[in-house]
Amino acid sequence: MPRAKSKKEEPVEAGSDVVMEEAPPSHQPESRDDMSVDQDENDGPEDVEDEEVDEEEEEEEDVQRVRLLPGSTPTAASFEFLNEGHTLGNALRYIIMKNPDVEFCAYAIPHPSEAKMNVRIQTFEGTTAIQALEKGLRDLQELCDVVSDKFIDAKEKFAASASS
Amino acid sequence: MDYDPMVMDDAEAMGPVVKISQADSVRVKYQLSNADISFANSLRRVMLAEIPTLAIDLVEIEENSSVLADEFIAHRLGLIPLNSEGVDSMFFSRDCDCDGTCERCTVTLTLHAKCTGDENMHVFARDLVPTSERINSVLGNPIITDADGLGPLILKLRPGQEVKLVCIAKKGIAKEHAKWAPSAAIGFEYDPHNKLHHLDLWYEQDPKAEWPPSEYAEWEEPPQEGEPFDYDAVPNRFYFNVESAGSLPPDVIVSEGIKVIQQKLAGLIHELSEGDGGDGMNGDYGGPRSPEYATGADGFGGYTTPFGNGGNQSSWGGAGGTTPYGTTPYGAGQSTWS
Structure with missing residues (x-):
């Protein structure tokens, strides 16, 4: 993927039409010629591009999985x-809605074939939607801790009653 | 404001309760009460599809003169449950630094069988032999539970036929392929008397007479005669019946399931907090409301602007370069183009 992107950027810098240049597969040797010409003429942009490619590769390893959707305010935000x-x-x-400072919380999966989940949080004055989200995550973690402990207790109790 | 949450708070003041009613090597039946259906369902979904186990993923076939096609055998091998004890300390092979196989991400098993007698030969999972270094002595062993110690039948060979193959087992989750599912089936039930009317039972004359009562029916009060419908009621007790496919013991499936949820949450909390700059949360809202977004001056519209422009205004507060949206080819490229 990153390679394809870097190829696309080149014609833009040369001031030519991206789509027309890229479309026919038979143009591949030609575009490679362009590349070598570019390298000969000026090394500057080449270097910048290399850096960009590197950055892109790093990105793909570490994709941001939560983002704030446009149009959010401190107390009313949508997250993707x-x-x-x-x-x-x-x-x-459920757990965010339990927070008494939260006025509204809902989630949606806008389209089943996109692996995306949106959460809308609206809070009362005094807290922010991000804080409510973070509290929700921590509360849910705590709930997991409790259920996990309770399950282990129940297992031990069951084992004791089964053996006696 | 004081109708629904308060009622639920009272019920949940005691916190969730777990009671185990049956447990053996293949299944655990337990009741989770004072929990919300959303959490119970998360646990169910995670136990079905997101607990890592080990399963054969690659098969190199050196010799196959059996009647079955190579890919057919490869598929059957993939479905054989392998002991996944200790799979936690393995890497997903895509995250492993090694090139190809190492004991941190794969287990190699070989199968070599030739029918030399004059009767058809049966090849069982017990004939799969782990041959690589392993992080413990049981990880990757085929699960064998039958009395004869044979395991699942893989294929049959006529006299003279031979199979010789090398299998590479990897860590994975059932979301990707069902062969990695730790659980064979998960029973999930609540409200055995259908007091909440979540079910609309089909009937000819009388649903009560025609539908057998659930095994959990005697655990809960049957509805009183003429009892009015309680429209505030929410499900509160959930009956799980977790049946293991063999790769992990059933109680471990439950514990691991909770762990997987926690790992998900921990990952998100980490991601939310690592982007926070010194100016705290309040500064974070500059991004989405920034004028750049509203004008959309560049050709890339709303996609890059709130995050790509003005690094330290990015919604999570980090410097622009640290958020992926700040370093997109479009965002970073702007400096080059203009």
Whole structure:
């Protein structure tokens, strides 16, 4: 992927039409010629491009999985989670809604074939949607801790009653 | 404001309760009460699809003169449950530094069988032999539970036929392929008397007479005669029946399931907090409301502007370069183009 992108950027810098240059596959040797010409003429942009490619590669390893959707205000924000679904969404919605400072919380999966989950949080004055989200995540973690401990207790109790 | 949350708070003041009613090597039945259906369902979904286990993922076939096609055998091998004890300390092979296989990310198993007698030969999972270095002595062993110690039947060979292959087992989750599912089935049930009317039971004359009662029906009060419908009621007790496919013991599936949820949450908390600059949360809202976004001066519209422009206004507070949206080819490229 990064390679393809860097190729696309080149014609833009040369001031030519990206789509027309890239479209026919038979043009590949030609575009390679362009590249060598570019290198001969000036090394500056080449270097910049290399850096960009590097940055892109780093990015792909470490993609930001939560982002704030445009149009958000401190107390009313929408978040987009990548690679999350009903598993997290519904439980998170529930736990955030439990927070007395939260006026409204809902989640949606806008399209089933996109691995995206949106959460809308509206809070009362005095707290922010981001704080509410973070509190929700921590509360849910605590709930998991409690259930985990309770399950281990129950297992031990069951084992004791089964052996006696 | 004081109707629904308050009612639920009272019920949940005690906190969640877990009671185990049956547990053995293949299944655990337990009741989770004072929890919300959303959490119970998260746990169910995670136990079904997101607990890492080990399964055969690559098969190199050196010799196959059996009647079955190579890919058919490869598929059957993938579905054989392998012991996944200790899979936690393995890497997903895509995250591993090694090139190809190492004991940190893969287990290699070999299968070599030739029918030399004059009767058809059966090849079982027990004939799969782990041959690589492993992080413990059981990880990757095929699960064998039958009395004869054979395991699942893989294929049959006529006299003279031979299979020789090398399998590479990797860590994975059932979301990617069902062969990695730790659980064979998960029973999930609540409200055995259907007091909440979440079910609309089909019937000819009388649903009560025609539908057998659930095994959990006696655990809960049956509805009183003429009892009015409680429209505030929410499900509160959940009956799980977790059946293991063999790769992990059933109680471990439950514990691991909770762990997977926690890892998800921890990952998100980490991501939210690592971007925070010194100016704290309040400064973070500059991004989405910034004038650049509203004007959309560049050709890239709303996608890059709130995050790509003005690094320290990025929604998570980090410097522009640290957020992926600040370093997109479009965002970073702007300096070059203009």
